[in-house]
Amino acid sequence: xxxxxxxxxxxxxxxxxxxxxxxxxxxxxxxxxxxxxxxxxxxxxxxxxxxxxxxxxxxxxxxxxxxxxxxxxxxxxxxxxxxxxxxxxxxxxxxxxxxxxxxxxxxxxxxxxxxxxxxxxxxxxxxxxxxxxxxxxxxxxxxxxxxxxxxxxxxxxxxxxxxxxxxxxxxxxxxxxxxxxxxxxxxxxxxxxxxxxxxxxxxxxxxxxxxxxxxxxxxxxxxxxxxxxxxxxxxxxxxxxxxxxxxxxxxxxxxxxx
Amino acid sequence: xxxxxxxxxxxxxxxxxxxxxxxxxxxxxxxxxxxxxxxxxxxxxxxxxxxxxxxxxxxxxxxxxxxxxxxxxxxxxxxxxxxxxxxxxxxxxxxxxxxxxxxxxxxxxxxxxxxxxxxxxxxxxxxxxxxxxxxxxxxxxxxxxxxxxxxxxxxxxxxxxxxxxxxxxxxxxxxxxxxxxxxxxxxxxxxxxxxxxxxxxxxxxxxxxxxxxxxxxxxxxxxxxxxxxxxxxxxxxxxxxxxxx
Numbered sequence: 001x002x003x004x005x006x007x008x009x010x011x012x013x014x015x016x017x018x019x020x021x022x023x024x025x026x027x028x029x030x031x032x033x034x035x036x037x038x039x040x041x042x043x044x045x046x047x048x049x050x051x052x053x054x055x056x057x058x059x060x061x062x063x064x065x066x067x068x069x070x071x072x073x074x075x076x077x078x079x080x081x082x083x084x085x086x087x088x089x090x091x092x093x094x095x096x097x098x099x100x101x102x103x104x105x106x107x108x109x110x111x112x113x114x115x116x117x118x119x120x121x122x123x124x125x126x127x128x129x130x131x132x133x134x135x136x137x138x139x140x141x142x143x144x145x146x147x148x149x150x151x152x153x154x155x156x157x158x159x160x161x162x163x164x165x166x167x168x169x170x171x172x173x174x175x176x177x178x179x180x181x182x183x184x185x186x187x188x189x190x191x192x193x194x195x196x197x198x199x200x201x202x203x204x205x206x207x208x209x210x211x212x213x214x215x216x217x218x219x220x221x222x223x224x225x226x227x228x229x230x231x232x233x234x235x236x237x238x239x240x241x242x243x244x245x246x247x248x249x250x251x252x253x254x255x256x257x258x
Numbered sequence: 259x260x261x262x263x264x265x266x267x268x269x270x271x272x273x274x275x276x277x278x279x280x281x282x283x284x285x286x287x288x289x290x291x292x293x294x295x296x297x298x299x300x301x302x303x304x305x306x307x308x309x310x311x312x313x314x315x316x317x318x319x320x321x322x323x324x325x326x327x328x329x330x331x332x333x334x335x336x337x338x339x340x341x342x343x344x345x346x347x348x349x350x351x352x353x354x355x356x357x358x359x360x361x362x363x364x365x366x367x368x369x370x371x372x373x374x375x376x377x378x379x380x381x382x383x384x385x386x387x388x389x390x391x392x393x394x395x396x397x398x399x400x401x402x403x404x405x406x407x408x409x410x411x412x413x414x415x416x417x418x419x420x421x422x423x424x425x426x427x428x429x430x431x432x433x434x435x436x437x438x439x440x441x442x443x444x445x446x447x448x449x450x451x452x453x454x455x456x457x458x459x460x461x462x463x464x465x466x467x468x469x470x471x472x473x474x475x476x477x478x479x480x481x482x483x484x485x486x487x488x489x490x491x492x493x494x495x496x497x498x499x500x501x502x503x
Contacts, residue, residue, distance in 0.1 A: 054405075056405050179341050180341070183339065183340060183342075186375075187340075189378060189380075192451035192455065193452070193455040194380075195455060196451065196453060196457075196491070197459040200456035200458065200460045229380055232380040232455065232465055
């Protein structure tokens with residue numbers, strides 16, 4: 001397990017990488033995916049997930065350190081009940097140090113979290129001026145509260161996600177938040193659809209399909225959301241991912257239009 | 259009851275009732291219950307291929323015609339970039355962002371212009387645009403209402419397009435998934451997106467057709483769509499040519 005002292009080099013590397021990303025033309029969903037990965041690498045936690053407001057009154061899962069179905073399910077459940085929703089509503093961090101303790105606040109959430117193997121959870125708000133736009137979830141298999149240093153690093157990563165959603169160059173334009181949030185949420189839908197396509201055309205499960213998608217996007221330097229879209233709209237792109245050595249037969253689906 | 263509540267109730271019933279006048283009723287509901295002067299809904303098959311299905315007045319239809327003839331503007335951008343384009347004041351749009359459109363738009367009385375893509379992941383069917391005669395943003399309830407109207411327009415248009423599929427497989431009454439686009443569940447559950455993808459992979463069809471198949475199956479078997487989606491994802495239910503009907 002990491003402590004504040006020994007993860008300093010990793011923290012520096014993460015900061016450098018994220019700063020590099022933010023000055024380039026980057027893919028928001030890809031950035032958020034990397035952020036949840038960094039959470040697990042930098043903090044003594046076992047899973048991390050980001051949920052964003054859909055601006056219609058609900059929270060939606062946008063990235064997760066693991067695509068394991070049970071964990072994703074848990075993040076989804078948190079749209080209705082749990083520390084993330086509370087943190088989103090109050091704009092404050094929310095902690096549940098021991099989910100084995102009976103809870104009146106979120107009985108359904110606690111039951112599912114324990115079933116998924118977790119014992120404690122922290123939720124950190126994603127704040128922007130006087131608005132909260134989402135929350136970062138940190139799950140542990142051990143009970144207890146995270147150290148202050150770790151919580152501050154977690155909050156810095158949550159803030160980085162907020163900054164990432166608001167492209168730096170457009171931050172002065174008034175309505176950019178809604179444009180970016182909606183764009184990020186739709187990218188997540190595209191990724192879920194693409195996971196389905198890859199899984200439907202092979203024996204891979206959805207988590208494996210996501211790993212394939214993510215690795216290919218990184219190895220070929222393609223934006224994750226662009227690659228996901230091409231997997232959905234172009235059979236050749238899906239076949240190339242699944243069977244990189246076999247020369248695919250050329251086949252294009254028609255556009256997704258009436 | 260707030261205007262947002264009223265809009266939600268109205269949108270829900272419009273989508274549930276279906277029918278060819280859905281888009282017109284949704285556009286009219288926006289003008290009535292949102293802080294906007296006019297609205298339009300346009301079907302799009304590409305940034306250069308579009309068909310207006312509703313315009314509340316001549317101002318907005320001119321504004322849309324202008325964008326599509328110039329091939330640039332917020333509607334074209336929202337569709338291509340798959341995210342809303344929200345302009346608080348057309349008179350203040352920076353030169354260089356749609357130079358021809360911004361110049362021509364200054365001859366119209368439109369100041370605030372808010373365009374929402376009608377989309378679900380890879381599925382994009384068109385745009386909803388709303389305008390105001392005064393500058394200013396669309397915040398809070400106004401934004402939430404506009405997003406829900408865009409969701410409703412999407413489902414209305416998908417319903418019309420998938421009408422054939424649904425009518426042949428429906429037992430008539432099943433519409434369990436319809437409130438879903440308003441409540442956030444079950445149509446916004448990942449399983450529904452994943453299952454849509456699985457069906458694309460299995461049948462080699464477009465995302466819109468795959469979603470229609472999933473909905474059609476749920477209707478026909480009178481089951482909630484998220485439950486059917488879970489079966490698809492767990493490979494307990496396979497869509498093959500027999501399901502094509």
